Amino acid sequence: MSNKNIVWHDHHVSKQERSTIKGQQPCILWFTGLSGSGKSTVANAVETKLLQLQKHTYLLDGDNIRHGLNKGLGFSKEDRIENIRRIGEVAKLFVDAGTIVLTAFIAPFQSNRNWVRKLLKDGEFIEIFVDTPLAICEQRDPKGLYKKARAGEILNFTGIDSPYEVPKNPEIHIVNHDISVENAAQQVMDYLKTKGYLNA
Template identity: 60%
Template sequence: MGKSTNITWHDTTVTKQDRHAQNGHGSCVLWFTGLSGSGKSTIANAVSNELFRQGINEYVLDGDNIRHGLNKDLGFSEYDRTENIRRIGEVAKLFVDSGKVVTTAFISPFRSDRDQVRSIFSEQEFIEVFVDCPLEECERRDPKQLYAKARAGEIKDFTGIDSPYEAPEQAEITIHSNLVSVEEAVQHVLGYLQDKNII
């Protein structure tokens, strides 16, 4: 299938800045990355819930949920993982343009893929949140029994077992989820958003 060439970008009448003014807050993507079982989805959802409680326009994009729909045609090869992240980056950008604080929870194991997503956002709109948790603790938790299946050879190319995870080098926020509570993690993220005058 060929790429579309006869296309032209159309600017909208209502701008992102107009939405910020109406909402009374800015917009950004909180890109939660980390190993499976690190607590990404739990913390991302808790952050989103608190933002909602405070009247902030928010939305959660979760890795598993996206693979049920938009990315259900993708597997877990290196190419498919890269395309998975590329697509969700573009979707997240649309949400940010709509004036929302969007939280994403994706392993997104490759640093280059995360950097590529960062490059499509304006400065301070992409906030990388590294949910840092030792592999041993993630395996101990193993909420979906994925590590057990990977160790048994039932899942190939599983991040942390037979596929690498490249930790962020300069994440805006780092959460050691084996050392802090979910509530403490939420307050850490909200504090960052307040310091940057996003909320």
């Protein structure tokens, strides 16, 4: 519900000015994939590489966000949609601050990812599909969640009894099995360098 008494307040300092002093082009690096696909691992490796180049970043991780901002949200379809909506709005603020923000979320629905993309200008949303087969994700099962889902202890678990919609046209497609974390992270860095995101 909109409130007619709430008016957008423009800032004196622009996004471009914030970006220029950081020597970079702000964007969202949106890592998506199944649980256990390696999203957070690759995102952390990319952020480390960006830090080495003295770039300004922040990593929003799915589990960490659910401890605070999205505490209280469950895993129903409605709650998953709200989870991504909030993250999209927060990530947009980071972009406005001139920051390269990395997000590591399953974000299973294409419509939700598209919604976040539409919040931003062209080129500011970079969808990164961390493509790891379900069988390998289950084999890894770092948090024991697949085992619980298979036993019926967790409902609405993506890949088991809740769908994951594969990205249709991701900017970066990482086939993340039989490759190193270094290799996966470098694919993202190469894209950023080639497209000029690491220059003001």
